[in-house]
Amino acid sequence: MKAASAIDTKEQILNVAEELFAEQGFAGTSLRQVIKQAGVNLSAVHYHFGSKEELFRAVVAKTAQPIVKKSLEQLAIVEAREETPNVETILEAFLTPSLQVFIENGGGDRSTNCARLMGRCRTEPDPIQKIADDEFEELCVAYLDALQRVLPEQSRNELDWKLDLVVAGLIRVLSEAGKSNALIQDNSPEAIQVAIKRLVNYFAPAMRSH
Amino acid sequence: MKAASAIDTKEQILNVAEELFAEQGFAGTSLRQVIKQAGVNLSAVHYHFGSKEELFRAVVAKTAQPIVKKSLEQLAIVEAREETPNVETILEAFLTPSLQVFIENGGGDRSTNCARLMGRCRTEPDPIQKIADDEFEELCVAYLDALQRVLPEQSRNELDWKLDLVVAGLIRVLSEAGKSNALIQDNSPEAIQVAIKRLVNYFAPAMRSH
DNA sequence: GTCTATAATTCGATAGAC
DNA sequence: GTCTATCGAATTATAGAC
Numbered sequence: 001m002k003a004a005s006a007i008d009t010k011e012q013i014l015n016v017a018e019e020l021f022a023e024q025g026f027a028g029t030s031l032r033q034v035i036k037q038a039g040v041n042l043s044a045v046h047y048h049f050g051s052k053e054e055l056f057r058a059v060v061a062k063t064a065q066p067i068v069k070k071s072l073e074q075l076a077i078v079e080a081r082e083e084t085p086n087v088e089t090i091l092e093a094f095l096t097p098s099l100q101v102f103i104e105n106g107g108g109d110r111s112t113n114c115a116r117l118m119g120r121c122r123t124e125p126d127p128i129q130k131i132a133d134d135e136f137e138e139l140c141v142a143y144l145d146a147l148q149r150v151l152p153e154q155s156r157n158e159l160d161w162k163l164d165l166v167v168a169g170l171i172r173v174l175s176e177a178g179k180s181n182a183l184i185q186d187n188s189p190e191a192i193q194v195a196i197k198r199l200v201n202y203f204a205p206a207m208r209s210h
Numbered sequence: 211m212k213a214a215s216a217i218d219t220k221e222q223i224l225n226v227a228e229e230l231f232a233e234q235g236f237a238g239t240s241l242r243q244v245i246k247q248a249g250v251n252l253s254a255v256h257y258h259f260g261s262k263e264e265l266f267r268a269v270v271a272k273t274a275q276p277i278v279k280k281s282l283e284q285l286a287i288v289e290a291r292e293e294t295p296n297v298e299t300i301l302e303a304f305l306t307p308s309l310q311v312f313i314e315n316g317g318g319d320r321s322t323n324c325a326r327l328m329g330r331c332r333t334e335p336d337p338i339q340k341i342a343d344d345e346f347e348e349l350c351v352a353y354l355d356a357l358q359r360v361l362p363e364q365s366r367n368e369l370d371w372k373l374d375l376v377v378a379g380l381i382r383v384l385s386e387a388g389k390s391n392a393l394i395q396d397n398s399p400e401a402i403q404v405a406i407k408r409l410v411n412y413f414a415p416a417m418r419s420h
Numbered sequence: 421g422t423c424t425a426t427a428a429t430t431c432g433a434t435a436g437a438c
Numbered sequence: 439g440t441c442t443a444t445c446g447a448a449t450t451a452t453a454g455a456c
Contacts (some may be wrong), residue, residue, distance in 0.1 A: 005440090006439060006440090009439080009440085012295060018423065022451090023335055024237070024335060025233060025235060025237060025238075025333070027234070027237040027238035028235075028236075028237035028238075028334075029429075029430065030432085031431080031433090032430080032431075032432090040440090041284070041439095041440060041441060042432090042433090042439080042441095043433090043434085043440070043441070043442090044440065044441090046432085046433065046434075047439065047440080048439090050433065051432080051433080052433095053447090070317075106454085113423095114296070114317075116333065119332075119333045120333050122329075123233070123235070123326065123329045123330050123333060123385070124238075125233055125234060150405075156391075159387075159393055160391040161391060161392060161393040162412065164382065164386070164391075165301040165378075165379040165382060165383070165412070168375075168378045168379055168381075168382040169375040169378055169379065171378075172374065172375060172378040173371070173375070174331070176371075176374070177297060181367055181370040181371060181374075182371060183365075183371040198419075200420075202372065202375070202419045203416060203417045203418040204419075205415035205416060205418075205419060206412045206413060206415060206416040208415075209408075209412045209415060210408075210412075214422060215421085215422090216422090219422085240448080240449065240450085241449085241450070241451095242449075242450095250422090251421095251423060251424090252421060252423095252450090252451090253421090253422070253423070253424090253451090253452085254421080254422070254423090254450065256452080257421065258421095258448085261450080261451080262450070262451095271436080342423080362443080
């Protein structure tokens, strides 16, 4: 029993830091808050991660990578089909993994950590903002390429800011999940399917606009 | 010459704090940064505002109120016309003041302070988030009422999250203004008119979707 | 109203024992 | 790997002279 406690410690720090960084941001979270809630020693943070900023990097990577991976897989599936995908299909592939992760994690505050973390990174000055941008760059390029094939009459610049607004909307919808007037009212699979459908119907004509 | 220096001091603090809070957030900005860049004494902040949080409140109010006022006026103008407004007209009234303020302030970083400030508030936990929500509540209710009349078949809840995504997009577009792939490439009146038109065309069909 | 001085905490990071 | 102890610097806020 009780396997290598070092791993437990490192993972415990990551989990608590994810929660606190998502809730309070980088500057608003102190390492002492993290270690207190994680029940570990302050030096353990520096031993396992080196610094506060490196811990933040690790947290962002941990929450982003599963979603990026699934989203790329979804796109590959869509593009492997015989028929040419339309905007709706691509948007559905883009949105589904993020909302799927939401219910997989139970639908509570913890399920929105990635979205809230991204929302924070996108408002931060450059050392922090770049951390999140780098994690999602490959994903955005892949989807922009796919959208470019479906909407060849639009310039890359145009598709760029339009997809950026989809991302902004996705982050916002997930960050607000559970609140009174939110799109996502509960974490049932049916509610998530409805949310995906509504977001697709919302953003598909927007992507086609000029 | 050199009128009441007290007013200069207070305004100087407000201006610098606006810049720094927009760039670095509430927790990421220290009062000592503010007073250093403003060239005033630390005690002047507490004398004029009482605390860091009260200073933040004052900054948010200062940047938000002109835009809220103009947006409400725009809506009143639209609704005073004879013909019934459509979704495009209402969205244009909603977006125009924010983008107008952008060029009025010269189009530099300073012009996006309000948007970046709102982007920050909307990701913060509740004491801070509520500060911005309160400033814009009247505005949102007025526009939701207007949209409800034009789109009576949609529920209030539906219009609510849809307008919330418009706000998220507006904040994002302004925060990114000037960057390489942004919608707003420069601060010429023509570029702003194009941006307004594209945002209206982007979000109008989205608002109508189901 | 503006200043100096300082109280009272808190911060990230590190040295060194075990 | 984990701990205690602590450094050095930074933080908000206030007391009190001018």
